[in-house]
Amino acid sequence: MGSFELSGKVYQTDEDGYLVNMDDWNKEAAEHLAKEENVEMTDAHWEVVNLLREYYEEYKIAPMIKILIKAVGKKLGPDKGNNKYLYELYPQGPAKQACKIAGLPKPTGCV
Amino acid sequence: MLHTINKSPFFSNNLESCLKFAKDGDPIMLYEDGVYAVLAGTKIEPAMKDALKKHPVYAIEADVKARGITKVLEGVYLCDYSCFVGLVEQHLVCPWF
């Protein structure tokens, strides 16, 4: 468990740095989480993060990588719906890093 | 397909659902509280008698004895876990929980 503070607001995180309360999420928190992951947020990064949040809102689950690729392909076009593109944006794994930045719960990883 | 039932028919509809889906000739294994179905003289006796015409019905004897069930419906095979395993050797198992 940990926490960080931005503009006077405290954000609780779990042992892996994921936000404890999804509802705490905002752009500023996302920027902070990205920095921790050594990710420089560009429009392309935001596209994926926003898509993840929409996906969660609709399905109440963070998609695993295979499904994320499908969803990105459908929404943002086939040139983006592939492993290579997503790993360039999030080298440590798009499902893991982008989910964290998007403030989604940690993927269960029960595999 | 071997159907397994572990709930009393006086408590749940598992036996009822099982009988709806079971094909004639499919064996049924009653264990745990499922064995209350073999008690004679109850309100489900007619349904069980009907089931016994269509299915071989087994009940784990240890569960039957532990529950003081002495009046067992005719045609029910009282058996042990070795017999349960023997049925699983021959059939896909469909558990009704």
Added chain:
Amino acid sequence: MKFGILIQDGPYNHEASDSAYNFIKAALERGHTIQGVFFYNDGVHNVNKLMDPPQDDRNISRRWSELGAKGIDIVVCIAAAKRRGINNDVLVPNVRISGLGQLLELSIESDRLITFGTG
């Protein structure tokens, strides 16, 4: 034959653990192989070493540990375990925590998979 065993409910509250154990014993006596035992849902409570039943009662977690010592793969689902506060620190010996992928593997590798639980 190779049998896979799935256990969905906890010890003592319900007979499921006993039935599964009796089934496994009978299967071994008949010369079968137990490919693995997978604990899911409240079943994860079966292998908690903090279990301390009265002397005249069976110790359910010890039973599973003993089967594990015989070489049977005893697996606890990590997602179900985490949810219920079960981790490596409280596991009896000869049991491991792993993912649901193991249940899939058990389903594939066993000739029959049989489930015990409450429902």
Added chain:
Amino acid sequence: MAEKEKTKIMFVMRKAAHGSIYAYEGLEAILIMGAFEQEISVVFIDDGVFVLKKEQDTKPLGVKEFSKTFKTLEDYDITNIYADRESLEQRGLTADDLIIPVKVMEAGEIAKIMEVQHVLLPF
């Protein structure tokens, strides 16, 4: 069984959504096991059909609204989803009341599909 042959696994969902965890942990199992490209199917019988009821609002209860997660099954190419006609009818439901499309079938037809499975998992 031949190495490349897919294993047929059917999830048999017979319990309602929030009174116990079976439906939710069953769904978690479907999603993880669905990722391994075996032949997964799901059948909703008895109170299991309530799991898919539209318009669930779990906010007041403070639990996850996981009925929505069933919509992701098609992303996993899990399209063999069945419901027992009589179970729906007895509960005053039709396929239109459900959050995802299902193949509504008679018990006898469902039993035939069950018979050809390698494993039946109850939730």
